[in-house]
Amino acid sequence: MIRPPSTHIHPKIQENSRFNPYFKDCIGAIDGTHVMARVPTKISAAFRGRKDGTTQNVMAAVDFDLKFTYVLAGWEGSAHDALILADAVERDDGLSLPPGKFYLVDAGYAVRPGFLPPYRKTRYHLKEYGAGNHPENYKELFNLRHSSLRISIERAFAAYKNRWKFVYNRPFHPYKTQMDEEVEELVEEVPDVGAKTKKAGKVMTWTPPMSACMLRCLAEIAKKGVKTDKGFKEVHITKAAKTLTILVGYAVTTTQVSNHLRKWKVRYQRIEKLRGLSGALWDDDQKMIVLEEQHYLGHTQDTPKDAEFLNTPLVNFEYMEACFANKLATGKFAMGSNEPLGKPIDVECSGKTIDLESGETIGEEFVQGQAAFDFGGQGMDATTPSPSSGSNKKRKRVSILSDEDAVQVSNMSDALRDVASAINNTCHAETHPDLCKTVMDLVGFEMDQKLAVLDYLTEHKAQGLNFMKMEVAVREASFKHIIAKNPDLV
Numbered sequence: 001m002i003r004p005p006s007t008h009i010h011p012k013i014q015e016n017s018r019f020n021p022y023f024k025d026c027i028g029a030i031d032g033t034h035v036m037a038r039v040p041t042k043i044s045a046a047f048r049g050r051k052d053g054t055t056q057n058v059m060a061a062v063d064f065d066l067k068f069t070y071v072l073a074g075w076e077g078s079a080h081d082a083l084i085l086a087d088a089v090e091r092d093d094g095l096s097l098p099p100g101k102f103y104l105v106d107a108g109y110a111v112r113p114g115f116l117p118p119y120r121k122t123r124y125h126l127k128e129y130g131a132g133n134h135p136e137n138y139k140e141l142f143n144l145r146h147s148s149l150r151i152s153i154e155r156a157f158a159a160y161k162n163r164w165k166f167v168y169n170r171p172f173h174p175y176k177t178q179m180d181e182e183v184e185e186l187v188e189e190v191p192d193v194g195a196k197t198k199k200a201g202k203v204m205t206w207t208p209p210m211s212a213c214m215l216r217c218l219a220e221i222a223k224k225g226v227k228t229d230k231g232f233k234e235v236h237i238t239k240a241a242k243t244l245t246i247l248v249g250y251a252v253t254t255t256q257v258s259n260h261l262r263k264w265k266v267r268y269q270r271i272e273k274l275r276g277l278s279g280a281l282w283d284d285d286q287k288m289i290v291l292e293e294q295h296y297l298g299h300t301q302d303t304p305k306d307a308e309f310l311n312t313p314l315v316n317f318e319y320m321e322a323c324f325a326n327k328l329a330t331g332k333f334a335m336g337s338n339e340p341l342g343k344p345i346d347v348e349c350s351g352k353t354i355d356l357e358s359g360e361t362i363g364e365e366f367v368q369g370q371a372a373f374d375f376g377g378q379g380m381d382a383t384t385p386s387p388s389s390g391s392n393k394k395r396k397r398v399s400i401l402s403d404e405d406a407v408q409v410s411n412m413s414d415a416l417r418d419v420a421s422a423i424n425n426t427c428h429a430e431t432h433p434d435l436c437k438t439v440m441d442l443v444g445f446e447m448d449q450k451l452a453v454l455d456y457l458t459e460h461k462a463q464g465l466n467f468m469k470m471e472v473a474v475r476e477a478s479f480k481h482i483i484a485k486n487p488d489l490v
Helices: 041-047 081-090 139-163 208-223 235-248 254-275 295-300 302-308 315-323 403-424 435-441 449-457 459-470 473-484
Strands: 026-036 039-041 055-062 068-076 101-103 282-285 289-292 345-349 350-357 365-367 383-385 395-399
Touching: 026 068, 026 081, 026 139, 026 403, 039 041, 055 081, 068 081, 101 139, 208 235, 208 254, 208 403, 235 254, 254 289, 254 302, 254 315, 295 302, 345 459, 365 473, 435 449, 449 473
Parallel strands: 026 101
Antiparallel strands: 026 055, 039 365, 055 068, 282 289, 345 350, 383 395
């Protein structure tokens, strides 16, 4: 059962002068871990990160009793930990931080209110202080104590993975599922262009025609069916550099192409996020994100940098889509521990809808890393290509599980669903005992409004618990916000 963290000083901190009073407001630690995932081939590139195979990056928060207080699962394996934390904080029912409290995080996260990382470029891990290597300055002393507390999240992950071996061993798939790698195409050797060029020209300034030339060259490579799951290979970058060299008349290096390509990748990622804005429409003819004037003015006032992507045709969008589509982490599959379990997840790929829970689709291949983190039985109806690797023809998909194995897997899946349902039923099962009295004691509001908000907070128990933790002035503001946001309540 996942419960919100306690706001009281933990005994581990209170009773130890090494931590008290310096960490007295610390309520736990946050970190991410990679869990192997089985996903459709079309979107597998986004799930390939620094770990082998396809994974999802799961962020979790624990207290110092090694109890999980929040979990956000489903982010693609290539996503950065800081991006996932930002998503957890921005979610309506996401990670909540009590006023004046903070979590410990590692150096991969940025310094921001409520999240405390260690000093960078300074010794940190406990093993670095062993064998008499005592701290030599205040930064090392802080990092040592920070590490001594933050190790709680590492211990929690280790206990979890030791308890649930399916995270490693894929018990539902006792067969080899790794796809045969496609034989690389024979490519003619390219003359010394790019990184091998020793004569450096003037500082390069990218012009729109040069950017379009680079993207068009790489898009044509991607459209030919060449595998770019892990990004474009060196031979592809070199080909683009050679094309640009012919266009501009001086040497263009592969490093310049790679750096510029990275900028367009970030640009495309921002465009995809803006396409998901509430009220945003997509004009496929002009390749343009359309917002009504009122929404446009409000959004650009908050984030002026987004103005260049809204209500104007997007330059080179088709080339960007060919190069980067389905290869970026978007978090569209992420699900927090405050959300109901067991919801089916549908993924749209090239006009087809893929049900990740059943794995059923027509003409789609799946990449299997390991059983997915969702306990809904993802990946039960597994198929795999023919072991023959000598033919270039499309490989047939055959069933691997026998009838006996299928029955056993089905029974195990039903049992896991029962566990998920039981956990779901215990999350925030009770409202705060003083909620009714607190709401009724508020002054300046009508009785109908109080009863409506009480019903709302009773139904949304997590918000009700947060409501009870607020100061009086903040509580009144929250009351007004609930009424304004839900006019149908009264």
